Amino acid sequence: FTIIQAKYLASAVRPDQYPAGDWQEISFIGRSNVGKSSLINSLCRHHGLARVSGTPGKTQTINFYVLTAKLADEKRLDFLLVDLPGYGYARTGQANRRQWSRFIEEYLLYSPRLRLICQLIDIRHHPMDSDIMVHQWLTENNLPVQIMATKADKLSRSQVKKQSTVIRDVFSQSNSNPIAYSSVQGTGRDELVDAIRKVLLK
Numbered sequence: 001f002t003i004i005q006a007k008y009l010a011s012a013v014r015p016d017q018y019p020a021g022d023w024q025e026i027s028f029i030g031r032s033n034v035g036k037s038s039l040i041n042s043l044c045r046h047h048g049l050a051r052v053s054g055t056p057g058k059t060q061t062i063n064f065y066v067l068t069a070k071l072a073d074e075k076r077l078d079f080l081l082v083d084l085p086g087y088g089y090a091r092t093g094q095a096n097r098r099q100w101s102r103f104i105e106e107y108l109l110y111s112p113r114l115r116l117i118c119q120l121i122d123i124r125h126h127p128m129d130s131d132i133m134v135h136q137w138l139t140e141n142n143l144p145v146q147i148m149a150t151k152a153d154k155l156s157r158s159q160v161k162k163q164s165t166v167i168r169d170v171f172s173q174s175n176s177n178p179i180a181y182s183s184v185q186g187t188g189r190d191e192l193v194d195a196i197r198k199v200l201l202k
C-alpha cells in the first residue's frame with residue numbers, strides 16, 4: 001500500500017459543497033499550528049499540497065484532496081483526505097468558535113464514508129482543554145480516532161516515549177496508541193500509512 005498521488009479537489013463550508021462520490025475518507029483535525037498542513041504534505045510527499053502557515057487560524061474551510069494508493073496487487077484505490085480547520089486559536093472569538101463547532105460537527109456527523117479521524121496533538125505539550133473536548137466529542141459519537149503526536153523531532157527519544165505515554169493516558173477513551181510523527185524527518189509516516197491501509201481495506 002503506497003500513496004502515489006495527491007491532488008486538491010475542493011473546499012467547503014456547507015454540506016452541499018462537499019464533493020460528490022462515494023469515496024472513503026480520512027480526516028485530519030487539530031489545534032491551529034499543531035503541524036497539520038506539514039503532516040499532510042509529508043504524508044502525501046507533496047510539498048505544496050496543504051498550506052503551511054506561520055499565522056495560525058487562517059484555514060477556515062474544509063479542504064478535500066484525492067489520494068491514490070497503489071495496492072499490493074498493483075490495483076489502485078482512490079480515497080479522500082479531508083483537512084478540517086484548526087481549533088483553539090486564541091484570537092478567534094466565541095462566535096467564531098461556535099461557528100467552527102457547528103460546521104465541523106455537521107461534517108463529522110454527516111460524512112457516511114468517514115473511516116478515520118487523525119487528531120493531532122503537539123508532542124511537547126500536555127493536551128489542552130480544547131483537545132480533550134474535541135476528543136471526547138469524537139469518541140462519544142463513536143467516530144474512530146487515531147492520535148498523532150506531532151513535531152516529534154523537537155524532543156529526544158526518551159522524551160518522545162514519556163510524552164507518548166502521557167498523551168495515551170489522557171486519550172485513553174479511543175484506545176488509540178499515539179503515533180509520534182515528524183514532518184521534518186518522516187518519522188511515523190509508515191505507521192500512519194499502515195493505519196490508513198487497515199481502515200480502508202477492512
Ligand code: GDP
Nearest residue numbers: 032033034035036037038052053151182183184
Ligand atoms: P497547521 O497550522 O496545523 O497546519 O501547522 P503547520 O503545518 O502550518 O505548522 C506550524 C509550524 O510548525 C510551522 O512553522 C511548521 O514549520 C512547524 N512544524 C510543523 N510540523 C513540524 C515537525 O514535524 N517538526 C518541526 N520541527 N516543525 C514542524
